């Protein structure tokens with residue numbers, strides 16, 4: 066057993082080699098399976114193209130000797146047994162995966178890299194003769210992108226939480242209920258409502274993804290071990306002032322709801338810029354303003370805004386939010402503008418265990434000495450996987466930071482480097498869990 070272990074480490078250090086051409090062939094082949102008459106490369110849940118893409122993927126997995134199955138929500142899993150044991154039913158798997166659905170007018174890499182990179186990882190580990198303690202599962206989580214059913218990360222959410230509400234199944238989009246849609250994808254919707262896995266059922270989860278932001282490119286690095294997914298506080302503020310003539314109303318007699326927003330936009334930018342210097346990905350935004358009556362010569366009587374702040378560090382999130390509240394309260398009081406706060410939410414950040422981050426960071430640094438730790442500002446399936454297993458993401462650069470658009474691009478060399486890091490990270494994490 067001991068000598069076998071050393072043999073395993075030797076192989077790991079020297080012989081896992083992913084195949085860039087094979088990876089690119091898979092990515093381009095899946096990109097061919099897209100919805101007709103749409104821009105870019107579009108596969109929306111539950112379209113015929115999305116179903117066909119997953120049938121293609123499932124056949125690929127089976128051709129590689131993986132056993133495949135769908136869970137109740139329709140997540141697709143391919144299991145490769147590299148444990149050397151015949152019966153793996155009691156072993157906890159390591160999951161590598163992401164999603165193959167897209168936004169409208171999408172690119173070719175967001176999500177697909179994590180799934181097809183997982184497939185390539187499985188092939189490369191098998192070819193290198195690697196023995197893993199855990200079965201390796203390549204996952205394609207259902208419908209990560211939000212759809213008109215108004216659920217994002219549907220597959221991972223239904224799998225890992227009890228937040229999937231059975232009444233959602235009756236929602237109907239273009240005449241198709243969610244129940245029918247999940248059933249069309251091969252799921253069993255009437256089993257949903259309870260988590261499909263328990264905490265501890267999965268040994269670890271790794272997700273390779275394009276960054277979908279400009280940080281890696283700006284810092285000229287090719288790999289990042291993601292330090293976490295930022296937490297968010299947001300709400301809807303309804304500000305009620307008094308609409309009145311812009312010429313006839315003196316400044317000291319106004320109740321200008323839009324002037325309050327002006328103060329708040331500056332305050333949110335100031336506090337987030339200052340907080341961002343701490344390196345935890347702090348950001349603050351007001352991206353939408355509804356103004357009534359929205360006339361050039363009328364003081365705004367009613368304004369609705371949608372402020373949000375994000376950071377990896379929830380103390381920073383709370384501190385920024387407090388500035389938002391203090392500022393809006395003071396600015397409203399000064400102008401006798403009424404404030405109603407609705408739909409306030411506070412979503413916790415998700416941080417991988419320190420050992421896991423160090424392990425994956427070491428793998429990344431091995432290939433790019435400049436590799437960085439960076440938070441993810443976007444939500445991913447890993448948010449939910451992190452509730453049931455140690456979970457981490459690896460990022461590769463997005464050219465111009467673009468994504469969710471046909472222009473989304475990452476060089477084949479960077480895509481391949483990400484998969485190489487993923488494959489080695491699986492081996493390293495397998496030893497630790």
Ligand SMILES: [Zn+2]
Nearest residue numbers: 175176209274
């Ligand atoms: Zn994605």
